[in-house]
Amino acid sequence: MTGVKSPFSPELAPCGKRSGGERLVDDDGYGLLIRDQYFDCGCRRIRHEYHDGSIHISAVRHDGKRIKDSSLQADHGS
Template sequence: MISTSSPFTAELAPCGHVVDGRRHQENDDAGLLIDDRVYACGCRVIRHEYHDGSVRIKTIRHDGKVLADEHSGNHEA
């Protein structure tokens, strides 16, 4: 599994504020991709692409409210 973590600056968070944050990505070279963005305000966007090509994206505002939890394909999460 390949894992990288890097900072980002001045991106629009799910709450509407432009803030810095950190992005963590993992890839197993067999089709599993994980992309996790954590914003300085506390918001978070988690994207998983599974081996079967299905995708799940969960968007969470800094107060814990889930703004979106989207699933595509056949994966049951």
């Protein structure tokens, strides 16, 4: 499993500021998919999809505070 890192243009970070950064995408080809965004301001947004189909989504501001936001909830196809 090898991850691919690529820069991304400024977008809204979890802290509310626009910031660019680096995106990491890692896929094992068997159902594990990791998508992490590391913002230049220090914020982080993660989305991990596991082999059993479950999804974990979270965001952390640059000050370490975890963000609870309805836009972070998983899409269950409704």
